[in-house]
Amino acid sequence: MLSQQIRRADFHFHPKCYDLQIAHLAYADDLLLFSRGDRSSITIIMDCLEKFGMMAGLRPNISKSCIYLAEVEEDVRQDLIDITGFQEGTMPYRYLGIPLASEKLKIADYSPLIDALSRRINA
Template sequence: MVFVEGSKESIEGDLSVFDEFSVWSGLSISSEKSTIFKAGISEVERSRILMNFPFAEGDLPVRYLGLPLMTQAMRRQDFLPLLERIRGCISTWTKLKSTGAKMAWKDICKTNQEGGLGIRALKEVNLVYGLKLIWRMLTGNSLWGKWIKTNFLKKKNFWEVNGNAQGCSWIWRNMLNLRDVANTST
């Protein structure tokens, strides 16, 4: 879906961009499948556009992705059909009977050769990325690390800063909780 100013020149400009995209990618728009919708243009401009471009003419309002495209602001009743469809989908999710997991998470985290899916355990991934954040902060090679030192540490030592900081993000608290692990792994 492309929105343009309602003039022949504006449409020509957009089509030239599509032509250039076609040269680069090999993909082109299908004029037969394209529809032009107009709002707020004169009858003369409408005629100029339809005479120069091989697009079908559509009328507003039209539905796109479940919602009507309109020339005025949408009201509550315009959203209701979509909301009801969403509610219907959600209600079917809650009515499904759970039979339990078909496979234990520890088995899913095994390698493919061991019969698992090769997915890494989330606790392990969280630990690794937490330690990586500590390393980035301490080496000072990242803008983020410099920001943390300036705003959170404020010239204090990371290893000695108070771990009970209220109002801090969960990432920062996680990093503080990983200090013992990081200290032993160095």
């Protein structure tokens, strides 16, 4: 459904995702959605989530979901937060304690994951 909707003329890819036409990444039971920070793109994504929720009975957990915005004017920023109902997250976004970044990570970036695994192994 999302793959069809991102072909619409009023959907705009995030600038870093345009060449590869990436609008989403899935990690286990987590989903990252990417678009340019404009009303039409965010509305398309939220409509897809709503339709999926009606069909599958699965909806985003508002208390665990965030919207990440960069270089978006304050009035547009608040509009997008209102459309999604998500709280605004801060960068860097971390998954399992590791920052998701476009550049190569340093060994130190993996410390939270290594520490968590060590605690589990030692428990």
